[in-house]
Amino acid sequence: MYVAVKGGERAIEASWRALDEARRGDPRVPELSVAQIRGQLRLAVARVMTEGSVYDEELAALAIKQAAGDLVEAIFLLRAYRTTLPRFGYTQPVDTERMHVERRISATFKDVPGGQVLGPTYDYTQRLLDFALLAERGDAADEVASTSAPDARTQPEPMPRVVALLDKEGLIEQETPTPDAPEPGDLSREPLSFPADRPTRLQNLARGDEGFLLSMGYATQRGYAHTHPFAGEIRFGTVAVEMELDELGEAVEIGEIELTECQMINQFAGSKALPPTFTQGYGLAFGHAERKAMAMALVDRALRADELGETLASPTQDIEFMLSHSDNVEASGFVQHLKLPHYVDFQSELELVRRLRAEHRANALDGEAA
Structure with a gap:
């Protein structure tokens, strides 16, 4: 029930106090720390970083705590904070082929160079509630578990891309940068405009709401696009970030970040200009975010319909529709403004x-x- 709020500033301040109390919960229960959120809710942290466009696990965890677990609100908080940060420059494009892989699978080839690495995944769990998690373990048990766990970062050999197997036969498209190609725009600093090229679309999709992209990706699989997708490769791991420093005249490594990358392979019957081949959809997200990266790759491929000469018959192929409605910060603000007088x-x-x-x-x- 809505009650007309009277009292102006005093009522708003009272609402803030009520929000703090609601967020804290039962004071008899230990408060959830930012470090706990960062370490144990890593998938939520990854989503907030990706859609908030800031790679900072601590700030993402802080936003989740402040938003009481509302991830869309946390994304809004992080993106708003991002606008206050100075920009020192741009890093070099990350080389995901040199990724220190923790998880890497392919649904197209069983035997791939470097092998399949299952890593941490819910894919093979039974989706049954684990009531053992209700029992709180002590620090000693956690210490034993951490010291006995194998090093997931061990990588015995390089892992070239799976699509390279198709490229040997010339069966998959390859993007070759042209010297006269314009520099990609920066969607975090420039408003979205149309027509939007693929770099702009990929930026938009990376910041887009996971639920929206998941629904639209699902729609493409149900026939609302001319695609027949296969998960060519999904990899998660750590990549080096390099930045060119004018003082040194060369690029130097300034840190590492965790990324999830997806290359979706799609059959293409060909057109007047292009022979039958396999085409690609691409997805990239901060942290461990496979569902987001996969959905992004599905939608990316659907949005290439006009480029590939396919019939535009679905909203999933409509660039303006998809990009204009994928941002949860924009959507949340527009929907929630209806609560205002x-x-x-x-x-x-x-x-x-x-x-x-x-x-x-x-x-x-x-x-x-x-």
């Missing part, structure tokens, strides 16, 4: 409906009299 607007519509109903009754009476 609209008294004047509604009164005008109320008077309009009353007048129209009166005219309708008058016309009905005139019709009966005739």
Whole structure:
């Protein structure tokens, strides 16, 4: 039930206090720390970093705590903070082929160079509630578990891309950068405009809401696009970030970040300009975010319909529709603004409906009299 809020500033301040109390919860229960969120809710942290466009696990965890677990609100908080940060420059494109892989699978080839690495995944769990997690373990048990666990970062040999197997036969498209190609725009600093090229679309999709992209990716699989996808390769791991420093005249490594990358392979029957081949959809996200990267790759491929000469017959192929509605910060703000007072607007519509109903009754009476 909505109650008209009176009191202005005092009422708002009281609401803030109530929010703090609601966020804290039962004071008899130990408070959840940012470090715990960062370490144990890593998948939520990855989503907030990706859609908030800031790679900082601590800040993402802080936003999740402040938002009481509302990830869309946390994304909003992190993106708002991002606008206050100075920009020192741009890093070099990361080389995901040199990724220190923790998980790497392919659904197209069983035997791939470097092998399949299952790593941490829910794919093979039974999706049954584990009530053992209700029992709190002590620090000693955690220490034993951490010291006995194998090093997941061990990588015995290089892992070239799976699509290279198809490329040997010339069966898959390869993107070759052209010297005169324009520099990609920066969607975090420039407003979205149309027509949007693929670099802009990929930026938009990376920041896009995971739920929206998942639904749209699902729609492409159900026939609302001309695609027949295969997960060519999904890899998760750590990549080096390099930045070119003018003082040194060369690029130096400034850190490492965790990324999830997906290359989706799609059959393409060909067109007047292109022979039958396999085409690609691409997805990339911060942290361990396979579902987001896969959905992004599915949508990316669907949005290439016009480029590949396919018939545009679905909203999933409509660039303006997809990009304009994928951002959860924009969507959340537009939907939630309906909670704000609209008294004047509604009164005008109320008077309009009353007048129209009166005219309708008058016309009905005139019709009966005739």
